[in-house]
Amino acid sequence: MNPTANPPAVEKERKSVSLLDAWRARIRSGELGLIPVLIGLAVIWLVFQSINGHFLSSRNLSNLVLQIATIGMLGVGETFILLLGEIDLSIAAVSGVAAGVLVQLSVAGVSAWLAILAAVLTGAVIGLFQGWWVTYVGVPSFIVTLAGSLGYQGILLAMLGQEGTVPISDKFLLSIESSYLPAWLSWVLAAAVVAGVAWNVSRTRQDRFSRGLDAASGASIGMRIALTAIVAAIVVLVMDSYRGVPVMGLILLVFVVFFGFVLQSTQFGRHVYALGGNAEASRRAGIPVRTIRMAVFTLASVMGAIGGILGASRLGSASPASGGGNLLMDSIAAAVIGGTSLFGGRGSVYNALAGALVIGSVENGMDLLSAPSSTKYMIEGGILLIAVTIDTLTRRRRQRAGR
């Protein structure tokens, strides 16, 4: 299978596909991907910036990154669930329970890493439980996770006891939120990301040519690498002109990139999409449907727990409000606004990151304008409706495309 082992004896006709052609074909068939959400994000940023010149300041953007870390983590977990065509209404409550476990253990003198491990394990156990209930008992995920959500809120209240809010005193746990990367390290990481992308796309291209398949054109590959480099450089520059790249942002990015890779390039990811596209066909094709379901539910709750840990570090405490409020709706909205379909099989974790940026930007911008909650809610509702409408309309277009 090693492509270098058998170089093509005859130079085959090399057909190259330019990036623009690829995009055009995707748009025609209704595969819009990240395009609508990125346009939406640009519009939102421009609007807020024109009203309040501080919006795009590096200080505010840095703050925005901290704000979306929890929503982003939960959005990634929710994306996996939505890809199966299921829903998880408990993910925010799970984050609350994880925060409670983390803080109570830490206060009891357990070391920070052990407390983190315990919080993550709590998420895993909850996820396994919910996954088992959905997969083997057959209760719809909507109900299992709705019931779960109520139950976990109860558990959190019981855990926190009379005192209500329990503050974190552990320095390390608090430092997750307040740490920033030194400038040199951000640049090294940015360079590593660009190098990784460049290595990956050019290797894929080489491999495809050596097998006589069409591949992306050299120009489009160059464009892709340049685009990555530009985005990475802008992010680092902007963040460095305040305090540097926030560690929370890096953690979120690492998870997004890792799970993006899992979904796009591994057999497990392929099976998640297959299951969301046609569960019966997947079963007949011999895909271990139940194992995949269990794994995804577990993964989602683990992501909820990790989001809860980040949230606790940011708040500096666990309280009865941990994982409450808008968090659930925000994280589902992040996934859906990003373009992940509620009907399963379509979307990606990158969409969740973009969606979290949209939600975070609206909240942040509204706060900056000191707009009342009433306006905030209405605007967020409107954005969600528009996002799902775009999904519905492109779906129609997709169905028309070939018939």
Add this chain to the structure above:
Amino acid sequence: MQSMARPAPDATPVLRVEHLRKSFGAVQALTDVSLDVYPGEVVALVGDNGAGKSTTIKIISGVETPDEGRIFVDGEEVRIDSPAAAERYGIQTVYQDLALCDNLDIVSNLFLGREITRPLVPPFLRLLNKSAMEERAKPVLDSLGIRLPALSTPVASLSGGQRQTVAVARAVLWGSKLVLLDEPTAALGVAQTRQVLDLILRLKDKGLGVIVISHNMHDVFQVADRIVVLRLGRTAGVFDKASVTREHVVAVMTGAAAEVNGA
């Protein structure tokens, strides 16, 4: 016992089923069904609703197990107790609903559940080898004369005939000896039906055995070498296409003509 018309008496049938019997509770779905398929032969399985076509197909593809009866693959008696077992014997079924994932592209559907991978984090993660899959799919598609849009096109944007083609190509890709097609032209227009019938003939040219279930007598007479008529759970007749009329087949199907063995 039927005496069957055989195109090549010296060859071994790729599939032979004898005296299948199957009941679901009080319902006797199959009473006595026998048929055989030779390599490079298209056999049409026809019958009225409830004649037992679906049950027969389900037994051959391993979804149901018969109460009685014997199944031979290449002359050897086998037990087909699961779809996986059917696949092991080289039997591939293209269901009426095609069992495609609309959200995935053509290659992904061809390799659904059988992705080419290499271990990444054993035993959890395996890396997909996308270009290897595409490389392997191309010659199979070419050999079937299949013209499809770029293999990275999502199946959702294909026409009905193209979707059928993808489903059949998947069966062939897995090196089957026998392909079962359940109503392959039911939902298709004239041009697309033509494409699918051509594809069936190419499967035959490749030396595969093909069983086609169809309601459409016109299609049956276009592609089949022999026609097996089921009626009320029995094999009511087996005909060479050349020596039978459409009217007669319909008459046997509906019971208007006496059961005829051979032709």
